Amino acid sequence: MTHDDPTQRHYPEPVSSDALKALAHPLRVAIFDAIAHGPATASTLAEQLGESSGATSYHLRQLARHGLVREAVGRGRGRERWWEKVPGGVTVGATPDAGPAEKAAARMVVGELLGLREKALRAFVSELESFDDDWQEASLVSTVHLDLPREVLAELGTRLTELVGEYAETYGSDRAPAPGSRSVTVQLAAFPVVGGRENP
Structure with a gap:
């Protein structure tokens, strides 16, 4: 896979079949999503997710196993x-x-992740006024409707993925946080609309 082919995604390799099956549990998906924002203990995750520390500790060990x-x-x-x-x-x-x-x-994990994405977005919108004006202005919630050929949709996905990847190299949650930064979620989706029009 080369960067000369704009129709090829530059995503990481898929998780293994065993790891995917191990992840297919609502609490494990929630832990996996929460820990992506930075290191945590079973206790802090339990408090954040409304679970017992025994449960989060057990599921963390299972995620580590895979x-x-x-x-x-x-x-x-x-x-x-x-x-x-x-x-x-x-x-x-x-x-x-x-x-x-x-x-x-895969359907279960992706469905749970989508639910968490929606929950995070709704929480941001409902708590918008709790953020300073500069953070409000810096944030983006946008939808654009396009009619795209399949190969252009693939190119768009690749370009967006590469752009976010460039920022992840510097500002990813596994890097030292920059002064004045806060946890930010970037949500990207580009897909055919179910029941949408098809142009011959």
């Missing part, structure tokens, strides 16, 4: 364990030759 998170070395004192996401991005989805169980796991 290489999705790892223990954060050099953090914590005594028996306190900090966890972080494994560096780099992941692509969550079933491979074209996947069996029914893997496809079902």
Whole structure:
């Protein structure tokens, strides 16, 4: 896969079939999503997600078993364990030759992630006035409706992915936070509209 072909996505490799199936649990998806914003303990995740620390600790260990998170070395004192996401991005989805169980796991994980994305966006909109004016003005919530040929849609996806990837190289959650920064979620979606028009 080369950068000379604008129709090719430059996503990370998909997670393994076993890891995808292990992730297919609502609380594990929520933990996986929350820890992407930075290292956390089972206790802080439990408080954030409204769960017991025993439950979050168990699911963190299962995610670690499948290489999705790892223990954060050099953090914590005594028996306190900090966890972080494994560096780099992941692509969550079933491979074209996947069996029914893997496809079902992929649908479940993606559905849960979409629900979390919507929840985060709704929370931002409902709490908009709690942010300073400069943060409000810097934020973006936008929808554009286009009629695109398939290959142009693929090119658009590649360009957007590469652009966000450039910022992730400097400002990713696995990097040292820049002064004055705060956790930010970037949501990108470009897809055919179900029931939308098809232009011959």
